[in-house]
Amino acid sequence: MILDMRGVSKVFGKFCPKCLETTGADFNSSICPTCKSVVGVNDVNLTLANGEVLGIVGESGSGKSTLLQLIYQDQEASLGEIFVKDFVGRDGEKKNILDANLNELSHLRNSLMSMIYQNPRLGLNYKFSAGGNIAEKVIMSGNKKYDEIRSRALYFLEKTEIPVSRIDDYPEYFSGGQQQRIQISKALSSNPKILLLDEPTTGLDLSVQAKILDLIKELQHEIGFAMVVVSHDLGVIKHLTDITVVMKNGQIVEKGLTDQILEDPQHPYTQLLVSSIL
Amino acid sequence: MRYAFLDEEAKKEIRRSLLKAIAIPGYIVSFASRELPVARGWGTGGLQITLAMINEKDTLKVIDQGCDGSVNAVNIRNFIKSVTDVNTTVDTKEASIIQTRHRIPEIQLQERQTLVFQVPIPDILETVEPNLGKQKLLHANKDYSKLWVLLYEDTSQFGDSRISNRYPVMVNHRYAMDPSPIPKYDTQKLGNCKALQLFGAGREKKIYAIPPYTNVVPLKFEDREFKVENFEGKSCARCGSTDSFLDEVYDDNGDTHYYCNDTDYCDSNLQIGDK
Numbered sequence: 001m002i003l004d005m006r007g008v009s010k011v012f013g014k015f016c017p018k019c020l021e022t023t024g025a026d027f028n029s030s031i032c033p034t035c036k037s038v039v040g041v042n043d044v045n046l047t048l049a050n051g052e053v054l055g056i057v058g059e060s061g062s063g064k065s066t067l068l069q070l071i072y073q074d075q076e077a078s079l080g081e082i083f084v085k086d087f088v089g090r091d092g093e094k095k096n097i098l099d100a101n102l103n104e105l106s107h108l109r110n111s112l113m114s115m116i117y118q119n120p121r122l123g124l125n126y127k128f129s130a131g132g133n134i135a136e137k138v139i140m141s142g143n144k145k146y147d148e149i150r151s152r153a154l155y156f157l158e159k160t161e162i163p164v165s166r167i168d169d170y171p172e173y174f175s176g177g178q179q180q181r182i183q184i185s186k187a188l189s190s191n192p193k194i195l196l197l198d199e200p201t202t203g204l205d206l207s208v209q210a211k212i213l214d215l216i217k218e219l220q221h222e223i224g225f226a227m228v229v230v231s232h233d234l235g236v237i238k239h240l241t242d243i244t245v246v247m248k249n250g251q252i253v254e255k256g257l258t259d260q261i262l263e264d265p266q267h268p269y270t271q272l273l274v275s276s277i278l
Numbered sequence: 279m280r281y282a283f284l285d286e287e288a289k290k291e292i293r294r295s296l297l298k299a300i301a302i303p304g305y306i307v308s309f310a311s312r313e314l315p316v317a318r319g320w321g322t323g324g325l326q327i328t329l330a331m332i333n334e335k336d337t338l339k340v341i342d343q344g345c346d347g348s349v350n351a352v353n354i355r356n357f358i359k360s361v362t363d364v365n366t367t368v369d370t371k372e373a374s375i376i377q378t379r380h381r382i383p384e385i386q387l388q389e390r391q392t393l394v395f396q397v398p399i400p401d402i403l404e405t406v407e408p409n410l411g412k413q414k415l416l417h418a419n420k421d422y423s424k425l426w427v428l429l430y431e432d433t434s435q436f437g438d439s440r441i442s443n444r445y446p447v448m449v450n451h452r453y454a455m456d457p458s459p460i461p462k463y464d465t466q467k468l469g470n471c472k473a474l475q476l477f478g479a480g481r482e483k484k485i486y487a488i489p490p491y492t493n494v495v496p497l498k499f500e501d502r503e504f505k506v507e508n509f510e511g512k513s514c515a516r517c518g519s520t521d522s523f524l525d526e527v528y529d530d531n532g533d534t535h536y537y538c539n540d541t542d543y544c545d546s547n548l549q550i551g552d553k
Contacts, residue, residue: 145499
């Protein structure tokens with residue numbers, strides 16, 4: 001298992017004992033009736049094998065992105081355990097990333113995982129050049145040799161079909177699709193074991209979407225990292241993922257092989273979701 | 279008037295901050311910067327450190343950009359002299375406390391000496407991260423990637439770092455530190471120095487230190503050389519020295535002359551010549 005989540009919850013607000021029991025898909029609500037806290041993620045269990053691609057679908061506010069942010073530690077989970085392969089404590093035992101200290105966290109975020117955000121502004125630093133952005137990630141993963149950093153940046157820009165002559169240009173001089181591809185270069189440059197994608201193609205036009213999805217898929221086949229893809233676009237999920245989970249009100253309501261879920265949805269909400277494809 | 283101007287409580291507090299700073303090389307310690315008869319930003323950080331540690335047995339030297347005779351140095355020296363009555367000197371070898379702005383003396387410092395720097399901007403991360411809270415977090419995390427990216431960008435566009443002074447250094451393999459605006463030339467003197475080096479920023483209310491014999495290295499890529507100012511083929515027009523940091527001076531005819539920046543070093547060279 002490369003990623004193992006057990007009983008992970010995230011509650012915004014006062015966290016009363018009844019929060020988790022009285023919210024969720026069965027109650028059709030994410031707001032705790034007792035303390036009015038918002039339950040973003042409610043007792044989620046997930047495992048991901050090496051090289052596997054997991055899709056998370058669900059409506060707005062169902063906790064998809066929050067779940068992803070809990071894995072990447074952009075937000076701290078209120079409850080639960082998250083284990084990542086090769087992330088061990090001093091004693092050599094697997095360590096819950098919720099107990100990690102700052103140094104361990106930066107190792108986790110710089111060497112083991114990468115995140116691609118919907119908006120490249122979140123993933124890129126616009127004060128650095130395209131090459132500088134990639135260099136930042138490579139440097140953070142421990143490489144301090146200029147020539148290696150430079151050639152790595154060139155390699156990934158070429159892979160993502162950005163003209164390498166533009167390596168020293170700043171992100172704002174690139175088109176939206178190109179910025180997204182720079183973000184992908186940056187995320188991959190540290191050789192992550194897990195790649196997290198938060199709506200990677202939303203907001204791009206269809207031909208660029210297709211190109212980026214093909215690119216991600218190709219790189220995934222070539223390098224073999226595991227991926228977690230969050231999207232509300234079932235087309236993206238169908239194209240990229242092996243297994244899919246469906247979320248509603250912070251809970252996972254259905255889990256299975258992607259084609260199975262799309263062809264034969266069991267949960268009423270999934271049925272609604274699948275039947276809503278235009 | 280109290281001895282050394284500051285009240286005893288103030289001195290105690292500054293000494294305490296100094297001890298903490300020395301105990302954690304390169305770590306920035308806050309202190310309650312006092313009002314002085316000099317405006318903040320005119321060397322009040324260094325001045326407070328000097329006043330907190332000076333006693334009757336000390337011999338004081340004050341330099342401003344290598345020169346004992348410039349206005350800032352003269353005024354600070356006169357002030358400290360008037361409130362402590364210590365002996366002052368221009369001789370680097372004789373001094374026990376050297377307060378300096380923007381230079382490290384050319385003559386190698388010894389174990390009994392203390393070098394006190396006046397610092398305008400204490401945190402090296404200021405250039406890449408203006409938020410103080412985030413700066414602290416980055417230090418705690420030993421996350422200096424933004425400084426590295428700056429170095430990367432300069433190297434890719436100009437072949438080398440563009441920073442001429444205040445060059446970032448790593449202290450004791452742990453903290454990235456602002457060495458105050460000393461030229462790159464002086465950066466190499468910080469490491470393994472026999473003297474105690476103290477840094478005070480009065481306006482920013484910060485103190486940090488490099489204890490004697492501490493490992494200090496400039497931030498650089500493993501496969502790139504650290505280059506300093508090059509004075510090859512030039513020598514001081516006054517003493518003839520070829521191994522010191524030189525100032526470039528133009529006369530009324532537009533001709534260029536070079537002089538030692540460190541006036542005491544220049545004078546001592548002349549004295550040796552006389553003998």
